[in-house]
Amino acid sequence: MQVRLAVVGLGNVGTRFLELVQRKQDLIRQRFELDLIVTAAGDTSGGAEYFKALDIPIILALKQSGKGMAAYPTHGRGEMDMVELVRSCNADVLVENTLTNLKDGEPGLSTMREALQRKMHIATANKGPLVLAYQELFALAKQQGVKILHSAAVCGGLPVVNIGRRDLGASDITKFEGVVNGTTNHILDAMAHGETFDAALKHIQALGIAEADPSLDVDGWDAANKLVIVANACLHRPTKLADVRVEGIRGVTPEMIAQAKAEGKVIKLVARAVQARGAWKLTVAPELLDAAHPLASVPGGYMGVLYETDINGQIFTRIHEENPYPTAAAVLRDVINLYTQS
Numbered sequence: 001m002q003v004r005l006a007v008v009g010l011g012n013v014g015t016r017f018l019e020l021v022q023r024k025q026d027l028i029r030q031r032f033e034l035d036l037i038v039t040a041a042g043d044t045s046g047g048a049e050y051f052k053a054l055d056i057p058i059i060l061a062l063k064q065s066g067k068g069m070a071a072y073p074t075h076g077r078g079e080m081d082m083v084e085l086v087r088s089c090n091a092d093v094l095v096e097n098t099l100t101n102l103k104d105g106e107p108g109l110s111t112m113r114e115a116l117q118r119k120m121h122i123a124t125a126n127k128g129p130l131v132l133a134y135q136e137l138f139a140l141a142k143q144q145g146v147k148i149l150h151s152a153a154v155c156g157g158l159p160v161v162n163i164g165r166r167d168l169g170a171s172d173i174t175k176f177e178g179v180v181n182g183t184t185n186h187i188l189d190a191m192a193h194g195e196t197f198d199a200a201l202k203h204i205q206a207l208g209i210a211e212a213d214p215s216l217d218v219d220g221w222d223a224a225n226k227l228v229i230v231a232n233a234c235l236h237r238p239t240k241l242a243d244v245r246v247e248g249i250r251g252v253t254p255e256m257i258a259q260a261k262a263e264g265k266v267i268k269l270v271a272r273a274v275q276a277r278g279a280w281k282l283t284v285a286p287e288l289l290d291a292a293h294p295l296a297s298v299p300g301g302y303m304g305v306l307y308e309t310d311i312n313g314q315i316f317t318r319i320h321e322e323n324p325y326p327t328a329a330a331v332l333r334d335v336i337n338l339y340t341q342s
C-alpha cells in the first residue's frame with residue numbers, strides 16, 4: 001500500500017524523520033507492506049508538492065545548505081503557507097513538526113484542522129496544538145473518520161502515550177509520575193557534577209534537544225505540556241494547561257543540589273498526576289527524591305515515567321535520548337501504526 005506524506009516542519013525532527021523514511025524504506029515495505037512517499041513538504045520559506053513524490057535527498061540537501069522548500073527545483077513555491085500546502089496536495093497523512101507555540105498553537109493548529117477537514121491522518125511531535133485544542137482536534141478526527149497519533153510529543157522515543165492509552169486501556173491509572181523534560185534533567189545532573197546552569201543549557205541546545213525557546217523547558221512548561229497530553233490521552237480527563245500547577249528549576253541552587261547529594265538524594269523536575277478524593281491533582285515542580293524512588297534512576301540524558309494502576313501493577317520505563325533521532329523514529333512509528341493498528 002502506498003502512503004503519501006505531507007511533511008510540514010523540517011527542523012531537527014522533520015529532517016531526521018525524512019532521513020529515517022529513506023533509511024528504513026525497504027524494511028517498512030517488507031515488514032508492513034507500506035510504501036511511504038513524500039508528496040508535499042513545507043517550512044518557513046514555503047512549500048513544494050508533487051503527486052509522484054518529492055525527492056528526499058534533494059529536500060535534505062536544501063535544508064543542509066540553509067535553503068528552504070521554496071527553492072525545491074520546479075515544484076517549490078514561496079509565499080505559501082502550510083494550510084495552502086495541505087489544501088493543494090495529494091497526501092494521506094500530515095506529518096506535522098513545526099515549533100511548539102503555546103500562545104495560539106500556530107502554524108500547527110490551523111494546518112492540523114485543515115488536514116482533518118480533508119480526511120488526512122496526523123502524526124506529530126508538536127505539543128502546542130495538542131495542549132491548546134486536544135478535545136477539539138480529536139472530536140474532529142472522530143467525525144472525519146481519521147486518526148491523530150502523537151506518541152512523539154511526550155518524551156520523544158519513549159512510548160509513554162502508547163503504554164498509557166493502549167496497553168493500560170482497561171486499567172484505572174491511579175498515579176502518573178515522570179521526569180519528562182530532557183533539558184532540565186540534563187541541567188540538574190550537570191549542576192550536580194559541578195557545571196554551571198548556563199553551560200549545561202548551551203550543551204543541550206547544541207544537541208538539538210532543547211525547545212527553540214529554552215524558557216519552555218527551564219520554567220517547567222514543556223513538562224506541563226506533556227502532562228496535559230498524558231491527562232487527555234491516557235487519564236481520559238479533558239485537561240488544559242491552567243489545570244497544572246507549574247514551577248521550573250530556576251530556583252534550584254548548586255547548594256541545594258549539593259545538600260541533596262550529601263543526603264543520598266537527588267533533585268528532579270517531576271511531572272505528576274495523582275488522584276485524591278476523586279479529583280486529579282496535576283503538578284510540575286522540582287522535588288527531592290530518595291535514592292530508592294524509580295525516578296531517581298533517571299540520570300541526565302534520560303527521561304522516565306512511572307504508571308501506577310489498579311490491575312496492571314506499577315510500570316516504570318525510561319529512555320536514553322541525547323539527540324532528536326528517537327523523536328523522529330517515534331513519528332515514523334506513529335505513521336506505521338496509523339495503518340497497522342486498529
Ligand SMILES: NC(=O)c1ccc[n+]([C@@H]2O[C@H](COP(=O)([O-])OP(=O)(O)OC[C@H]3O[C@@H](n4cnc5c(N)ncnc54)[C@H](OP(=O)(O)O)[C@@H]3O)[C@@H](O)[C@H]2O)c1
Nearest residue numbers: 009010011012013043044097098099100107125126324327
Ligand atoms: N527536538 C526534539 O528532540 C523534540 C522532541 C520531542 C518533541 N519535539 C517537538 O517537535 C517539534 C519540532 O521540533 P524541532 O526541534 O524539529 O524544531 P525546529 O528545529 O525549530 O524546527 C521547526 C520547523 O518548523 C518550521 N516552521 C516554523 N514556523 C513555520 C511556519 N510558520 N510555517 C512553516 N514551517 C514553519 C521551521 O522552518 P525553517 O526550517 O524554515 O526554519 C522548521 O523547519 C516541536 O513542536 C517540538 O516541541 C522536539
